[in-house]
Amino acid sequence: MADEPDSEEASDETSEEAADDSTETATDEASVEETKPALTARKQPVKQPAKGSFTRFLMIFLFLLAIVTIFQPGMAQEFGNLAGLVLVPLIGFGGRYPVLTVLLAGALTTGISSILRDHYTDWIKMVRMQKTTSAWQKALREAMRKGNKAEVNKLNKIREGFTKDQMDVQLNSMKPLAWTFFLFIVLFAWLSVFVNSTLLVTGGQYFAVPWAPDVYVNYVPFLFPSWILLYSLLAIPIGQILTRVLKYVRFRKRLLKMGVPLEPESPESS
Secondary structure, eight states: OTHHHHHHHHHHHHHHHHHHHHHHHHHHHHHHHHHHHHHHHHHSOOOOOOTTHHHHHHHHHHHHHHHHHHTOHHHHHHHHHHHHHHHIIIIIGGGSOHHHHHHHHHHHHHHHHHHHHHHHOOHHHHHHHHHHHHHHHHHHHHHHHHTOHHHHHHHHHHHHHHHHHHHHHHHHHHTHHHHHHHHHHHHHHHHHHIIIIIHHHHTOOEEEETTEEEEETTOOSBSBOHHHHHHHHHHHHHHHHHHHHHHHHHHHHHHHHHTOOSSOOOTTTO
16 A cells, blocks of 8 residues: 555656656647748749849840941941030040040040959959869870870860850950940040041141151051050050959959968068
């Protein structure tokens, strides 16, 4: 009889433990049920509008418009007149400083072109692909020189791995042309109107350069008029300098993000 209370206490403890286990199980199941919708929501693909579709359409439109403008001089002149509404007050100077006008026009086009090129180009990936391609070509020449067909076949298979990345880099570097092509045509159309109309009225169709005191703007020494040669002479260096500055900034940010010191540590600090 003395053992009956002990057995009753043991059964009560067992029932309490079972109740606790069932409660915990129910709680776990409830939490699982609550998390199921979230997990399901994550797995379901979210339909988003195609990014860059409008930008892609605009790029194609401007590129085709630029091609049409090349074969329609009247359309090019109209675009030049429209651009003159903005450019004449900014950089026209009333035709008094034609060299400065051409310089600023070149800086404008090459500046926009360099910024767009930096935006669309992955310089890190481009350098990596250049190094990879150079190493692959060197290994291929060595294998062909030794007549190792197995190595040549192996290298050709390796090439298939980075050909897609190489094409992506090339296509990204071509994207700015859709914008800059139309920009160049419009600007050259305006410069043509500026040279043949504004400078004709002001009498400023002659300018001085380091190799000649008086050069006629429409004189054609090498296939192109002098004002186009002057534009190229002034714009190309500006574009090269700006491109190098943008590349330096891009690489600097990448190195800082990677935690690489920009300057070598001195032996004393180590």
